[in-house]
Amino acid sequence: MRAVVQRVQRASVTVEGEIVGSVGAGLCVFLGVGEGDEAKDARALAEKVVGLRIFSDVDDKMNLGVLDAGGAILAISQFTLFGDVRRGKRPSFTSAMEPEGANVLFDRFCTDCRDLGARVETGTFRAHMDVELINDGPVTILLDTTKAF
Numbered sequence: 001m002r003a004v005v006q007r008v009q010r011a012s013v014t015v016e017g018e019i020v021g022s023v024g025a026g027l028c029v030f031l032g033v034g035e036g037d038e039a040k041d042a043r044a045l046a047e048k049v050v051g052l053r054i055f056s057d058v059d060d061k062m063n064l065g066v067l068d069a070g071g072a073i074l075a076i077s078q079f080t081l082f083g084d085v086r087r088g089k090r091p092s093f094t095s096a097m098e099p100e101g102a103n104v105l106f107d108r109f110c111t112d113c114r115d116l117g118a119r120v121e122t123g124t125f126r127a128h129m130d131v132e133l134i135n136d137g138p139v140t141i142l143l144d145t146t147k148a149f
Contacts, residue, residue, distance in 0.1 A: 026071030032081030
C-alpha cells in the first residue's frame, strides 16, 4: 500500500456537488492499494499514519501525532499512486489492485485507523472526486508498506 499524507488545516472531498467527507486540522491521506497487499498492510499503514509525529508541540517541534493534536483523517482512495511511467509518458496501472479487493483493503485501513482512536472521513470509492485542502506547512510524507521509499 502507498500513501501520500498531508498535514492540513482543513480538507474536503466533493462528489457530484455534495461534500461527502471533510475534516478540520488533521491529515489528508491519499491511499493506493497494490497487487499483493493484504489486511496486515492496511493495519501497518494505519498504525504508521495515526502515529506519524508531524504536528508541532509547545516547543514548535514535530513531536505530536494526529490524536495528540486533536485532528482527524480524511482518507481518499487513489489507485493512481501505482501509476508507472518508467517506460513512457502514459501511466500503466497494472500494479494497482483490482477495484473490489482494493475497496476491501481501503475500508480495512479506515477501520484500523478508527480502532486506533482516529476520527476518519472518506471520499467515495471509484467516484470522480474533487478534493480541496490547505496543506499546513507544507508537510507531505510518502509512505509505502514495501518500504520502496
